[in-house]
Amino acid sequence: xxxxxxxxxxxxxxxxxxxxxxxxxxxxxxxxxxxxxxxxxxxxxxxxxxxxxxxxxxxxxxxxxxxxxxxxxxxxxxxxxxxxxxxxxxxxxxxxxxxxxxxxxxxxxxxxxxxxxxxxxxxxxxxxxxxxxxxxxxxxxxxxxxxxxxxxxxxxxxxxxxxxxxxxxxxxxxxxxxxxxxxxxxxxxxxxxxxxxxxxxxxxxxxxxxxxxxxxxxxxxxxxxxxxxxxxxxxxxxxxxxxxxxxxxxxxxxxxxxxxxxxxxxxxxxxxxxxxxxxxxxxxxxxxxxxxxxxxxxxxxxxxxxxxxxxxxxxxxxxxxxxxxxxxxxxxxxxxxxxxxxxxxxxxxxxxxxxxxxxxxxxxxxxxxxxxxxxxxxxxxxxxxxxxxxxxxxxxxxxx
Amino acid sequence: xxxxxxxxxxxxxxxxxxxxxxxxxxxxxxxxxxxxxxxxxxxxxxxxxxxxxxxxxxxxxxxxxxxxxxxxxxxxxxxxxxxxxxxxxxxxxxxxxxxxxxxxxxxxxxxxxxxxxxxxxxxxxxxxxxxxxxxxxxxxxxxxxxxxxxxxxxxxxxxxxxxxxxxxxxxxxxxxxxxxxxxxxxxxxxxxxxxxxxxxxxxxxxxxxxxxxxxxxxxxxxxxxxxxxxxxxxxxxxxxxxxxxxxxxxxxxxxxxxxxxxxxxxxxxxxxxxxxxxxxxxxxxxxxxxxxxxxxxxxxxxxxxxxxxxxxxxxxxxxxxxxxxxxxxxxxxxxxxxxxxxxxxxxxxxxxxxxxxxxxxxxxxxxxxxxxxxxxxxxxxxxxxxxxxxxxxxxxxxxxxxxxxxxxxxxxxxxxxxxxxxxxxxxxxxxxxxxxxxxxxxxxxxxxxxxxxxxxxxxxxxxxxxxxxxxxxxxxxxxxxxxxxxxxxxxxxxxxxxxxxxxxxx
Numbered sequence: 001x002x003x004x005x006x007x008x009x010x011x012x013x014x015x016x017x018x019x020x021x022x023x024x025x026x027x028x029x030x031x032x033x034x035x036x037x038x039x040x041x042x043x044x045x046x047x048x049x050x051x052x053x054x055x056x057x058x059x060x061x062x063x064x065x066x067x068x069x070x071x072x073x074x075x076x077x078x079x080x081x082x083x084x085x086x087x088x089x090x091x092x093x094x095x096x097x098x099x100x101x102x103x104x105x106x107x108x109x110x111x112x113x114x115x116x117x118x119x120x121x122x123x124x125x126x127x128x129x130x131x132x133x134x135x136x137x138x139x140x141x142x143x144x145x146x147x148x149x150x151x152x153x154x155x156x157x158x159x160x161x162x163x164x165x166x167x168x169x170x171x172x173x174x175x176x177x178x179x180x181x182x183x184x185x186x187x188x189x190x191x192x193x194x195x196x197x198x199x200x201x202x203x204x205x206x207x208x209x210x211x212x213x214x215x216x217x218x219x220x221x222x223x224x225x226x227x228x229x230x231x232x233x234x235x236x237x238x239x240x241x242x243x244x245x246x247x248x249x250x251x252x253x254x255x256x257x258x259x260x261x262x263x264x265x266x267x268x269x270x271x272x273x274x275x276x277x278x279x280x281x282x283x284x285x286x287x288x289x290x291x292x293x294x295x296x297x298x299x300x301x302x303x304x305x306x307x308x309x310x311x312x313x314x315x316x317x318x319x320x321x322x323x324x325x326x327x328x329x330x331x332x333x334x335x336x337x338x339x340x341x342x343x344x345x346x347x348x349x350x351x352x353x354x355x356x357x358x359x360x361x362x363x364x365x366x367x368x369x370x371x372x373x374x375x376x377x378x379x380x381x382x383x384x385x386x387x388x389x390x391x392x393x394x395x396x397x398x399x400x
Numbered sequence: 401x402x403x404x405x406x407x408x409x410x411x412x413x414x415x416x417x418x419x420x421x422x423x424x425x426x427x428x429x430x431x432x433x434x435x436x437x438x439x440x441x442x443x444x445x446x447x448x449x450x451x452x453x454x455x456x457x458x459x460x461x462x463x464x465x466x467x468x469x470x471x472x473x474x475x476x477x478x479x480x481x482x483x484x485x486x487x488x489x490x491x492x493x494x495x496x497x498x499x500x501x502x503x504x505x506x507x508x509x510x511x512x513x514x515x516x517x518x519x520x521x522x523x524x525x526x527x528x529x530x531x532x533x534x535x536x537x538x539x540x541x542x543x544x545x546x547x548x549x550x551x552x553x554x555x556x557x558x559x560x561x562x563x564x565x566x567x568x569x570x571x572x573x574x575x576x577x578x579x580x581x582x583x584x585x586x587x588x589x590x591x592x593x594x595x596x597x598x599x600x601x602x603x604x605x606x607x608x609x610x611x612x613x614x615x616x617x618x619x620x621x622x623x624x625x626x627x628x629x630x631x632x633x634x635x636x637x638x639x640x641x642x643x644x645x646x647x648x649x650x651x652x653x654x655x656x657x658x659x660x661x662x663x664x665x666x667x668x669x670x671x672x673x674x675x676x677x678x679x680x681x682x683x684x685x686x687x688x689x690x691x692x693x694x695x696x697x698x699x700x701x702x703x704x705x706x707x708x709x710x711x712x713x714x715x716x717x718x719x720x721x722x723x724x725x726x727x728x729x730x731x732x733x734x735x736x737x738x739x740x741x742x743x744x745x746x747x748x749x750x751x752x753x754x755x756x757x758x759x760x761x762x763x764x765x766x767x768x769x770x771x772x773x774x775x776x777x778x779x780x781x782x783x784x785x786x787x788x789x790x791x792x793x794x795x796x797x798x799x800x801x802x803x804x805x806x807x808x809x810x811x812x813x814x815x816x817x818x819x820x821x822x823x824x825x826x827x828x829x830x831x832x833x834x835x836x837x838x839x840x841x842x843x844x845x846x847x848x849x850x851x852x853x854x855x856x857x858x859x860x861x862x863x864x865x866x867x868x869x870x871x872x873x874x875x876x877x878x879x880x881x882x883x884x885x886x887x888x889x890x891x892x893x894x895x896x897x898x899x900x901x902x903x904x905x906x
Contacts, residue, residue, distance in 0.1 A: 209781060268776050269769040276766055279755035286713060286744065286752055287767040287820070288735040346757050 020219055025395055026340050028226075030355050033388075035229070037359060041366030048369050049362070052244035055237060060171060060316060062361035063250040064089065064309035066354055068332045069339075070261045071298075071305035073353040076336055077265070078298045079278040079345030080129060080136035083329050084121075084143030085306045090325030091147040092118050092310030097160035097320030100167060107167045115307045121147070122303015123296070130295035144329065152322045161319025171315035173249040184239065185246035192238030196231045203227055250312055257305075262350040274298065278345025334381070335360050338388040359384070402467070404429040404594050405563060410449055410461035419445045420459070421618045427563070427611075432585060432595045434609035434626075436602070437640055438867065442618040443598050447565055451485045452478045466562075482562030486552045488571060494541035499523040501540055502555045526554040530584055546577030553584065564588065565596045570604060571699060582608050600697055602633045602904050614639040637900050649872030650847050652854075656875060657688030659726075660859045661828040666720035668701075668708040678704045678715060679883050686828060686859035691850060693874035694863045695899050701883040702863045703747055706830045710744035711737040724827060738767060741827035745817055745834060747863075749810075753817040756806035760798060761787035763805055763816050768824045790819035795845060811842025818849060828859040835869065847873060867896045879903060 021028065041049045048054055068085050075082050096114045099105040105113075125143050129136045179186040203223065210217040218226075241247055265271035276284040277291050285291045314320045339356030341348025360381065367377045405427040412420040420442045427433045435443050448454050450463065452472030463470045465481060472478040475485075492501050499519045508518040523536035532550040540548060549569060556564055566585070570578040578601075585595055586608055599605050605612060605626075612624040614636060621639045668679035679701050686692045694702050707714035709722065711734030722731050729740040737744075746752035754763055764787050765772050772783040787801035794815040798808060805816055814834065821829060831850070835843040850873060853860055864870050870877055877894050879887040879902045887902040 212781070267778050267780075269773045269778060270776060272762065272766075272769060272778060275758070276755055276762075279757050280751075282752050283755055284766070286710070286734060286746060288711070288733075288738045289766075290735070346755065 020222065024218070026392065027352075028222075029391065030338075030340060030352060030359075031226075031229075034355055034359050034362070035233075037362050037366070041362060041369070045366060045369045049366055050240065052240040054365070054369075055240045056244050056248060058361055058365055059248055059251045059254070061365065062357060063171070063254050064313045064316075065328070065331055065335060065361065066254055066357045067257060067305055067309045067312070068302075068328075069335045069353040069357045070257055070350060071302035072332050072336045073339070073341055073348050073350055074261070074265065074274060075136075075298045075302050076333075076341045076343075077278045077345060077348045078274050078295055079281060080295065080298065081333065082125070082136065082140045082143075082299065082302050083333075084125060084140040084147060085302065085309075085332055086325040086328035086330075087144045087147035087151070088118060088121050088303060088306040088325075089310035089313060089328060090320075090322070091121075091151045091154070092307040093314035093320045093324050094151040094154045094160070094322070096167075096311055096314055097163070098154055100163060101160050107164060110167075111170075111311060114311055115304060118307020118310065119300055119304045122300045122306070125303070126296040126299025129299060130292045136299075148326075151324070155320060155322050157322055159319050159321045161317075163315060163318055168315050168318055169249060171248075171250050171312045174245045175247040175249065175252065177246060182246075183243060185242035188238050188242040188247045191247060192235055192242075196234050199230065199234075200227055253308075253312075258350060258354055265350050270294075275346055278347075280346070331360060332357075334385045338385055340388075340392065342392070356388075402429055403427065403464075404466060405450070406464040407446070407450065408462045408464065410446065410459055410463075412445055412449055412454060412459040419618050420449070423461075423615070423618065423620050425613055425620065426623075427594060427596060430589065430592060430594055431610040432589055432597060432608050434605040434612045435596055435598045435615065436600070436605060436612060436636060437615035438865075441615040441640075443615055444567065445618075446615070447485060447567065447596070447598070450478065451475055451483060451565070479559055482560055483565070484556040484559055484561045484563070485565040486549075486556060486567065486569065488568040490545075490548050490552055492540045492548055492551060495539060497537045497539055498527070498534060498543075498551055498554075499536035501551060502526060502558050504555075506559065522558065523554070526557050529557060530554045531580070544577075546573045546581070549573065549577075549581060550584070553588075557588075561593055563594045563596065565598075567598045568600065569597065570599065570601060571697075578604065600904070602636055605636070606633065612636065616640060633901075633904065634897070637897050640896075640900070648844075648868070650844065650851055652691075652851055652873070654875055655855065656690040657857065659685050660688045660690075660724065661686040661861075662723040663709065664721040664723070666705065666709070666722075667718065668704060668715035669717040671714065671716050674716065677883060679708065682720075682880075682883075682885050684878055684885065684888075686861055688857045688859060689854045690876065691854050691860045691862055691874045693870035693877040694861065694880055695867060695870050695877055695903075696865075696880035697903060698865060700880045700903075702880050703832055704883075705880070706744055706832050706861070706863060709737075710734060710742060710830065713744075738824050738826075741825075742830070743767075743821035743824055743826035743828070744830045745821055745832060747832040747836065749813055749817050753820075754805050754813060757804060759802045759804055760791070760796065760808075760816055761801040764790055764801075764819045764823055767820050771823070786823060787819075790823065794819050794849065809838075809842070811838040811845065814838055814842070814846060815849075818846070822853075826858065828861065829853060830861040830863070832863045833865065834862065835864070835866070843869075867899055870894075870899075871896065 038049065068089065072082060072085065092114050095117060096110055099110045099113065100107065121143070125139050128134045128139045175187060177185045177187045207217055207223065265274070273284065273289050274294055276287070276289060277294050281291050310325065313324060317324070335357035336348065336353045337343070337356070338359055339348065339352030339354070341353065363381060363384065364377065367380065403426050407423065407425040410420050410423045410425070411418070423442065423446060425446065435446070437443050449459050452474045455473040456471035463472070465483070470481065493504065496504070502523050503519055508515045508522065520536045527534065527536065530550045530553050532547055532554065534543065534547065540551060543551065553564070569581055573581060582604060585597065589595065597605070597609065609626050612626050614621045614624070616639070624636070662685040664683045666679055666682040667677065670676040670678050682705060684692070696702050704714050708718050709731060712718055712732055713734060722729055724741055731737040731740065731742060750756060755766070761783055765783050769778070772779055772786060784801065790796065791798065791801055796812050796815045796819070798812065805813055808816065834850070835846050838846070850860055850862070862870065862874060871891065871894055875891050877889055877891065877899065878885050879899050881903050889898065
């Protein structure tokens with residue numbers, strides 16, 4: 001009884017900067033953490049972190065994590081988890097290698113077949129979770145073992161490669177400069193400028209819309225500073241990339257996917273229903289939402305993205321090995337939780353997951369440059385994950 | 401005989417609700433004392449105060465037990481003094497044996513190592529006492545509800561019980577099991593155990609009780625000496641229900657039209673036990689602008705009926721026909737039911753009605769996202785406008801529609817749920833306990849909303865355990881008991897006595 005009757009919060013919303021910062025601690029905290037970590041490693045690596053070649057590497061190294069984090073976020077928001085993505089990724093990479101190298105399939109049909117295969121794997125796992133109500137932890141733990149073994153079997157324990165040039169382009173290709181300057185790559189610079197303009201335009205449009213409907217919005221100072229930092233960082237990144245080899249293909253893939261998934265989760269009825277499903281599955285079902293089908297679809301989507309990540313990973317290494325993707329699911333899941341998703345479902349954002357993945361990526365990269373041993377690296381990454389989640393729980397308790 | 405227990409001027413308040421108001425309650429040593437009253441009269445709250453679930457200091461008043469002032473801070477405290485409460489929902493662990501359950505938390509053990517021999521021997525003794533012929537090693541889930549009840553009592557006896565409290569002990573029992581249980585309580589009395597029995601079944605109360613205390617609206621109405629002389633059930637029922645009903649419900653004008661919603665021969669089987677029919681042969685109808693009540697005790701099958709009608713959200717092997725405006729409609733899925741103009745406001749708004757983490761606006765549009773989107777893309781500004789509209793219309797008290805619903809009071813949360821369903825523009829609303837757990841002022845607002853709905857020509861089905869609420873709000877009332885409709889009456893002819901007597905004398 002005492003729980004059902006809680007206090008009304010009828011006081012007017014605080015408009016002071018401090019109050020705003022406290023209630024939006026999570027979003028700013030994440031961005032702030034990423035910047036702090038980058039500045040820290042920039043200093044301790046003596047400037048190596050931000051070198052154009054290293055920035056390019058950072059994107060190439062983390063692309064598959066980020067692509068899988070997009071799907072994982074949706075699975076986790078829906079109230080489930082997928083432990084099989086590392087194995088599925090490795091399996092699909094192996095399948096691609098066998099098809100292209102051993103069976104001489106052309107590249108394009110191979111890619112389609114592999115993506116289809118990943119989707120079917122996702123559907124097979126999602127079927128048991130959604131319609132048989134078997135806990136996703138168990139179904140995907142089984143999947144993890146099955147596809148780890150399947151990769152070994154497919155590759156007969158050997159590494160298979162190399163891939164043709166056209167396949168490698170999936171990961172290590174760059175967008176050529178249509179203006180023909182190449183260094184700096186003017187196409188990259190132009191693309192960066194357009195993206196910055198679009199971000200600021202969308203931000204302003206949203207602000208005016210919010211004002212029109214009396215929606216609480218961030219203070220002007222925050223809006224300005226945040227956009228300035230984002231715009232500055234983007235232009236700096238693009239400039240760095242342009243002085244090396246331009247925009248990597250995989251960065252474009254990643255960027256487009258991020259935009260599509262952010263749009264789906266935040267602006268569509270489909271996304272809204274997935275949040276409702278994770279927030280309270282029973283209430284969602286009694287509101288006419290097909291909860292089983294949605295759960296199923298989150299896994300189908302995860303399978304598709306794991307397959308895409310598998311192709312990119314194989315293309316980057318230029319070979320498929322039985323160990324590919326080993327334990328990678330843990331990095332993906334960690335990225336999503338660092339990005340603010342909740343284990344119990346219903347909470348989390350695409351951009352949070354992407355930033356979370358970059359935090360992990362920058363730490364991996366920075367510590368490797370510094371020559372920190374793999375042992376310490378694991379310990380530090382584990383502590384960062386724990387700290388991020390403790391921060392979340394603490395924040396939640398404070399807000400009551 | 402001296403008083404074993406005396407509770408003096410107990411007052412217990414929850415935010416916005418006064419659950420107990422100066423209740424005095426006294427139990428003599430060695431008697432069987434029945435505590436009766438409607439749902440929500442305060443019986444369970446009083447027993448929770450007694451057993452320390454609401455710790456000393458959490459309420460006003462004094463408890464005198466065994467001749468001294470007592471202060472209980474938890475179940476352990478009251479149990480150590482011999483006060484044992486057996487709840488309506490049994491607290492046994494199904495996969496453990498009878499012996500393990502009886503000594504759970506109180507194991508026959510030395511240094512943490514269980515003495516199985518001693519446990520089984522004691523269990524056998526206790527089972528003999530309660531007349532249960534089962535091996536101590538039998539797992540509890542192999543027993544029927546009646547036998548489980550006996551295990552609970554054996555467990556109470558293992559703790560040297562002096563005052564045994566039974567909350568609706570026969571609610572889930574068959575006739576013969578009930579008789580056996582009542583006999584056992586009488587036998588325990590002969591052995592010197594004092595009992596308090598909470599029950600709705602007045603014939604049972606009359607049979608075994610020495611004294612009957614009637615609670616109503618959190619206050620003691622009467623204490624009747626039942627020893628020797630015959631107490632009529634009428635007398636008890638009158639005490640239970642008689643109250644001033646004026647001004648608690650808004651004025652209502654009846655303006656019913658033709659039949660809108662019609663259910664014929666509805667049958668539902670329990671989802672797990674295929675031999676148990678939860679709803680059988682129910683037929684009813686609702687006219688345009690009519691508020692129809694369904695009265696009954698908890699467990700009568702009212703919620704199960706409503707949920708099975710709403711997209712088969714409960715039960716199996718559902719048969720029957722649903723018509724809206726004379727045409728048979730599909731209610732086989734929730735989406736179809738919503739599409740065909742049915743809405744169901746659940747009994748448990750936190751578990752089944754709301755997404756607590758999400759803001760008011762998102763909760764309101766959830767069941768009808770199509771109306772605030774185009775080709776699957778949400779139109780946020782329209783969503784906000786819809787939420788603002790309902791905030792004003794329903795008087796949802798909140799600084800903004802972006803407030804998360806977990807921060808709202810019960811009454812305001814209920815208004816959000818009602819807004820959600822009104823936004824689907826239903827023809828018929830089924831409201832399951834729409835005012836449970838909300839304060840008097842908010843209740844009145846909800847009643848006003850219900851009247852508005854009927855004025856707009858919608859049909860309302862109202863399920864409530866509070867009979868005065870049904871009498872104050874409905875045009876017509878059906879009485880449901882054990883899965884079937886046992887009576888129907890117009891509001892003018894209805895009285896709590898009539899409804900109660902239909903329920904207790906079947």
